[in-house]
Amino acid sequence: MADFDTQIRDSQAQVAEAQAKIAAITARIEAARTKLDQGTELDVENATLQDVRQHTDLMNANIAELIMGLDDVTAGFSKDFDEMRTKTGMESFIGIFSRGKSESMRQERMRSASVDDKLQDLIAKSDVIVKLLQGQLDLLNVQKGKVEGNLAATLTEREETVGALEAVRAEIAAMDPKLIELENRIAVEQDAAARTKLETELAGLNAQHNALVQDEQVKLAKSQTLERYIEKGKTWVDSLQNQAATQLVLINKLQTDTKQRVVLYDALTSSLKTAQQQDVAHRINEIGVKTDQEAQTAMAAIGAATNAKMADMLEAHEDHMVFAREILEQKAKADERFARRFAAIVEKHDKNAYGE
Amino acid sequence: MPDAPIKDQLTSDHAELYDTLVARRYFAKFDRISGHLGRVAAELEAEGRLSRTEARLLGGYLRAVAATFRALSHKYLMTGRDGAARLTIDRHESGFPVAQELMTMAVDAQQAARHLGGMPSETELKDRMVRQIVGDLTLPTALQFALSQRYYYEALAAGGIFWARNDPDAQWLSNRGARRQYLVHWAVWDAQVNLPVVYLMDLEDSGRKPLPTDEYRWPQVQAALMAQAIGGLKLLTIATGFDKDFADLHPVRLRRVILGPMYSASFTLQSGPISQVLEGAKAAGRTGRWSGRSRT
Numbered sequence: 001m002a003d004f005d006t007q008i009r010d011s012q013a014q015v016a017e018a019q020a021k022i023a024a025i026t027a028r029i030e031a032a033r034t035k036l037d038q039g040t041e042l043d044v045e046n047a048t049l050q051d052v053r054q055h056t057d058l059m060n061a062n063i064a065e066l067i068m069g070l071d072d073v074t075a076g077f078s079k080d081f082d083e084m085r086t087k088t089g090m091e092s093f094i095g096i097f098s099r100g101k102s103e104s105m106r107q108e109r110m111r112s113a114s115v116d117d118k119l120q121d122l123i124a125k126s127d128v129i130v131k132l133l134q135g136q137l138d139l140l141n142v143q144k145g146k147v148e149g150n151l152a153a154t155l156t157e158r159e160e161t162v163g164a165l166e167a168v169r170a171e172i173a174a175m176d177p178k179l180i181e182l183e184n185r186i187a188v189e190q191d192a193a194a195r196t197k198l199e200t201e202l203a204g205l206n207a208q209h210n211a212l213v214q215d216e217q218v219k220l221a222k223s224q225t226l227e228r229y230i231e232k233g234k235t236w237v238d239s240l241q242n243q244a245a246t247q248l249v250l251i252n253k254l255q256t257d258t259k260q261r262v263v264l265y266d267a268l269t270s271s272l273k274t275a276q277q278q279d280v281a282h283r284i285n286e287i288g289v290k291t292d293q294e295a296q297t298a299m300a301a302i303g304a305a306t307n308a309k310m311a312d313m314l315e316a317h318e319d320h321m322v323f324a325r326e327i328l329e330q331k332a333k334a335d336e337r338f339a340r341r342f343a344a345i346v347e348k349h350d351k352n353a354y355g356e
Numbered sequence: 357m358p359d360a361p362i363k364d365q366l367t368s369d370h371a372e373l374y375d376t377l378v379a380r381r382y383f384a385k386f387d388r389i390s391g392h393l394g395r396v397a398a399e400l401e402a403e404g405r406l407s408r409t410e411a412r413l414l415g416g417y418l419r420a421v422a423a424t425f426r427a428l429s430h431k432y433l434m435t436g437r438d439g440a441a442r443l444t445i446d447r448h449e450s451g452f453p454v455a456q457e458l459m460t461m462a463v464d465a466q467q468a469a470r471h472l473g474g475m476p477s478e479t480e481l482k483d484r485m486v487r488q489i490v491g492d493l494t495l496p497t498a499l500q501f502a503l504s505q506r507y508y509y510e511a512l513a514a515g516g517i518f519w520a521r522n523d524p525d526a527q528w529l530s531n532r533g534a535r536r537q538y539l540v541h542w543a544v545w546d547a548q549v550n551l552p553v554v555y556l557m558d559l560e561d562s563g564r565k566p567l568p569t570d571e572y573r574w575p576q577v578q579a580a581l582m583a584q585a586i587g588g589l590k591l592l593t594i595a596t597g598f599d600k601d602f603a604d605l606h607p608v609r610l611r612r613v614i615l616g617p618m619y620s621a622s623f624t625l626q627s628g629p630i631s632q633v634l635e636g637a638k639a640a641g642r643t644g645r646w647s648g649r650s651r652t
Contacts, residue, residue: 104600107597108597108600108601111580111583111584111597111601112579112580112583112601113583114579114582114583116520116521116582119459120459120462120463123456123459123460123463124463127460127463259367259370259444259456260364260366260367262455262456262459263366263367263370263454263456263547264366266455266547266548267366267547267548269586270547270548270586270587270588271588273584273586273588273589274586274588274589
């Protein structure tokens, strides 16, 4: 797997490209809106939408992989922890001659070991990814707002157009009986002068009728264009909505994981370091065996105090459990959402099957 | 990706402040408490448990803690609105923000200059707010958030803040024969208990060069002390290890001062009798826990 910085750069480029494409589509939809009145055809084709959708899928897969890639950053921690637990080659070698010297060398190394820088690094890296996702989410929301505003205006306009269309059709329908009546009267008229007058009247009415029919055609075409536009706009809003949901899931997952990791690694470091005290504890125990009754009584008192402390801690544990349940539920939800969306990537990652 | 349940166990006592008013009340409470802490230190000095120098150093750390809280209160001023971030605190036996908040703050501080450079100035933001209020008759929450973040980065840039790690500093006290006496002090935000912890060590130096100007020993000493600043370690363990690692440095006395925890019936969970006292009194109090150990 490529190193983290390269991946970040890749993803940044991907995000920039996806954002440009998304903005371009919205711009097209807006431009089409202004041209609609001139009856221009809408040029956002299904192919273009498909292209953007594919690209954002690719980008999201990339970011999901980036989040998985944090696991590799964390692998560095496990190396550190291993080093604290085990002896180096040199220490093992010295251990052949002197066990005490080898052990004290290891302890000195452990005393000065620190994972703080790494923790800071983990937080910073996860922060970079969250910023990336947040930027994408913001853009999606802005674009969604724009298109939605546009759609609302278009819907109103389409309603008006449909209303006008209905009115024209009613007018045409009202003209039909008049035309039939005139034609009938022409058929039975005997007087030539009256007949000519009626025919002129019919010609006038016919011209009016034709004009109305033409108007109907124009209105119908406009209504259909608007309908197609609304269709495309709705698809686009759906797509934006879907992408925004994906971003939210990713952000949620990443933040929860980072929070828990930092605490876990810190706790492990502390407990590894605390182990050096066991050496001292053993010695106190040896003295306790050798010294007299009084010292033993003192030891017992310490034991009693420890028991009391343990009881306190157990009591505190009850409170912990109440919390833990709530947090576990939240965590389960975040995990489930993540797994649902990125089942394919998670599976690949688990199987380590990249490049297949 | 099933995570080990231990991760959940470890963060189980962390709680997010998700409401604007709750977060602001929390910071107001802390502001009051840190106002009292200075007097507590002065009282301890009067009782003779702290020397003048020690009281002064502790006062410095207390002011730093207060500055940290002020910075955080700017950062989380708009919590709960417009998707602003939320503060996570440790509810159990601490009441302080979790150590991760402090680490995040350190990351933020590295970028403070860049953020401030790219932000509109305070007057400009206020001017825009007025225009939005008068022009659109709406609350300028987005601008308010921007300004709160500006205050936050300004506080970080101003410094004087209690960080997650505060590296050791040495204060020369006197010379005893050939040995120089120092008071070495350092502080961490303990990640296990989520409390600020100050360490004070009386140290005798028999090296040829004075310790703080010895570019060979001093960085090593600093690294060693910071790596050992863990709440789970006994003071004896820290001091013995230090004595062993540095031949010409002789720790005489090591003390650990925990600045906290904060007890408040509305924010924290207490085990033991203190919880009943607080629930009964419906009052918020604060106790200082001081633990020390001498070694000669």
